[in-house]
Amino acid sequence: MGKRVKYQHLKDYRFYTTLELAKLLKVSKSTVIYWAHHGLEPTKREQRRWKFNGKDVKIYLKKKNNKFKVKTDPGEVYCPSCRASRRAKVKSIELKLTGRKLGKNLIDQIMIYGKCIKCGGQCTQLSSENCIGIFLSYYPDFSGKVPSS
Ligand SMILES: [Zn+2]
Structure with a gap:
């Protein structure tokens, strides 16, 4: 779970299901579910399915990506x-x-x-x-x- 996820292609004002997000972000469905339990609030629920607002997802992933501090190698x-x-x-x-x-x-x-x-x-x-x-x-x-x- 240590890699950066590319999220820039998500649309701000679109709603995505768990599966759609997983496909678009090239992560597993369980990763999206994990995020949903760790700070990424689904915007709404429709027919027992979560819907995530594109903008929320972007903000969440941006914060998450920033947490990865780059370690500098010796001499660098x-x-x-x-x-x-x-x-x-x-x-x-x-x-x-x-x-x-x-x-x-x-x-x-x-x-x-x-x-x-x-x-x-x-x-x-x-x-x-x-x-x-x-x-x-x-x-x-x-x-x-x-x-x-
Ligand atoms: Zn440079």
Whole structure:
């Protein structure tokens, strides 16, 4: 149940039965029934069949999809345009202290800025004095400075 469901083709002001939704969204009927018991209220009942308003379904699935946080892989940053974990272009990487200190040992929190290697979009990723070395080990050509307070 961890995959994103495409729902954009549903029509806002249409009513769908459980089966219609399952077909349109390419999920099983039991998935739709599960949603109905976990926050997706059927708009009405007709002849013992549930009817869902397209708009409600869209809102529900949008929220649900947003819950999947993308985990970034080591040496990667989160690209909001790709909505994915990506490597950054090495020349675009900049490191800045956020001014926050983490934990008992007051480790510097570091923000990584960089451009997505795939789309060129601006990415950011939080890191720290302790973890930045691991990140940079993926970028042996990095020639910038690691800030410290
Ligand atoms: Zn990107």
